[in-house]
Amino acid sequence: MTTPTPKVRLRVPNVAPGARILSFGDYQPSKVVTNDDLAKTVDTNDEWIRSRVGIAERRIAGDDESLVDMAVHAGGKALAGSGLGPGDIDLVIVATASHDVPMPNVSAPTAHRLGIHAPGAFDLNAACSGFCYALATASAAVRGGSARNVLVIGAEKTSQWIDWTDRSTCIIFADGAGAAVVTGSDEPGIGPVVWGSAGDQSDKISIADRNSFITQEGQAVFRWATTAIAPIALEACERAGITPADLAAIVPHQANLRIIDSIARKVGATNAVVADDIVTSGNTMAASIPLALAHMIERGDVQSGAPALLIGFGAGLAYAAQVIQIP
Numbered sequence: 580m581t582t583p584t585p586k587v588r589l590r591v592p593n594v595a596p597g598a599r600i601l602s603f604g605d606y607q608p609s610k611v612v613t614n615d616d617l618a619k620t621v622d623t624n625d626e627w628i629r630s631r632v633g634i635a636e637r638r639i640a641g642d643d644e645s646l647v648d649m650a651v652h653a654g655g656k657a658l659a660g661s662g663l664g665p666g667d668i669d670l671v672i673v674a675t676a677s678h679d680v681p682m683p684n685v686s687a688p689t690a691h692r693l694g695i696h697a698p699g700a701f702d703l704n705a706a707c708s709g710f711c712y713a714l715a716t717a718s719a720a721v722r723g724g725s726a727r728n729v730l731v732i733g734a735e736k737t738s739q740w741i742d743w744t745d746r747s748t749c750i751i752f753a754d755g756a757g758a759a760v761v762t763g764s765d766e767p768g769i770g771p772v773v774w775g776s777a778g779d780q781s782d783k784i785s786i787a788d789r790n791s792f793i794t795q796e797g798q799a800v801f802r803w804a805t806t807a808i809a810p811i812a813l814e815a816c817e818r819a820g821i822t823p824a825d826l827a828a829i830v831p832h833q834a835n836l837r838i839i840d841s842i843a844r845k846v847g848a849t850n851a852v853v854a855d856d857i858v859t860s861g862n863t864m865a866a867s868i869p870l871a872l873a874h875m876i877e878r879g880d881v882q883s884g885a886p887a888l889l890i891g892f893g894a895g896l897a898y899a900a901q902v903i904q905i906p
Contacts, residue, residue, distance in 0.1 A: 633836020707893025
């Protein structure tokens with residue numbers, strides 16, 4: 580006769596019923612590259628670029644400025660604004676698709692340079708939707724009791740993966756970093772994420788190997804983004820228990836101004852401010868949403884406590900959307 584295995588109860592710590600964002604931080608390199616600058620090296624001009632993607636200028640990191648450098652700047656700014664210290668952070672997540680080496684990751688050295696001792700640290704690659712994926716992961720970690728406070732960073736140095744003689748890509752991509760600090764709360768300040776992917780179209784935006792540059796099929800990506808993403812955004816509002824009319828801001832990934840306008844129009848949030856950071860920042864992939872939000876907050880475009888819809892989409896093809904409360 581076998582002895583029955585005794586039941587063992589796991590001791591789960593008190594967990595937060597919700598998660599919220601305490602602060603945002605941003606960083607962009609000092610070097611500004613205008614459309615006129617690009618016209619000196621490729622067959623393009625300011626009017627052509629503005630009419631197709633809506634970009635007037637972008638920031639490009641110097642050779643001596645690393646992805647970790649930018650992540651540290653943005654993460655440090657978010658941490659300073661949160662009211663917390665480095666010792667309060669126990670998880671660091673960096674969303675990036677442009678690291679120049681497979682290892683070490685970006686998150687661990689970033690945490691070390693910020694004085695955060697022995698946190699959980701990992702990078703997440705969901706390309707241009709990476710910040711939304713990382714934010715959802717941070718929210719789940721806090722609500723599940725795996726972390727108390729999480730530093731989430733989107734950082735990209737896409738310039739090192741660009742063929743600067745290819746006008747279809749060099750006019751679009753840029754460098755920068757944006758960050759947020761996530762903590763537990765009695766009321767949810769980060770809504771349920773709606774995420775997914777269209778892996779059958781993963782070849783539409785890609786880097787073939789370590790010796791290659793970013794390539795994309797612009798028209799195919801445009802059609803996908805302008806048809807498939809708005810329903811995802813509306814579902815995120817529904818899961819958060821709000822309507823588009825309740826939104827104070829819509830912050831899509833800053834891929835293309837025409838795509839941004841199309842998504843915002845289909846969401847139908849007529850009272851919401853729509854982020855257009857792409858005009859002066861370019862497409863910074865996983866950094867674009869937190870960069871745009873940080874700039875909107877700094878300008879006073881959105882008020883604390885207001886609901887904002889974040890919409891990430893891009894290579895993979897991956898997408899994610901969630902509603903947050905502005906800190």
